[in-house]
Amino acid sequence: MSVAHVVLAVVSALWVGFSGVSLARRAEFVTQPLVDYGVPRAWWTWLAVAKLAGAAGLxxxxxxxxxxxxxxxxxxxxFAGAVLTNIRARSYKTVPFPLLYLVPVAVTLGVGLAA
Known part of the structure; x- marks a missing residue:
């Protein structure tokens, strides 16, 4: 395990964890797009749990x-599903936002597998 992998894993976990906590706390900057995209409110807690579990797993x-x-x-x-949700909702200007979480996680995985 390299130092780069450890740093990437910790930073990615904190970043995704921030997103999970923001959704769990129902921060408007996270929940308003979910409303706009038609994501049922009943799913929000489970989506937050998935993010937090993923962050812990990293x-x-x-x-x-x-x-x-x-x-x-x-x-x-x-986060690939989040990208597809944005595209399905024709919210093309917001596609980069889930990519801001997907890319660091993917890089963390790549570095971890290469080490």
Missing amino acids: LVGLAVPAIGVAAAVGLILY
Whole structure:
């Protein structure tokens, strides 16, 4: 495990964790787009839990690599789904926002697998 992987995993986990906490606290900058895209409110808690579990998994993955890989893959799929949701809603200007979370997680996974 390289220093770069550890730093990327911690920064990515904090970044995704921030997003999860923001959704759990129902921050308007997170929830308003969900309303606009038609995401049911009943899903919001589960989406926040998925982000928080993924963030925790990235950190646990520093000790148990298989969990880190699973968490990273799960988060990549989560944020790819967010990109598709934006596209489906024809909100093309907001497509970059989920990519701001997807890319660091994908880089973390790549560096971790290369190490």
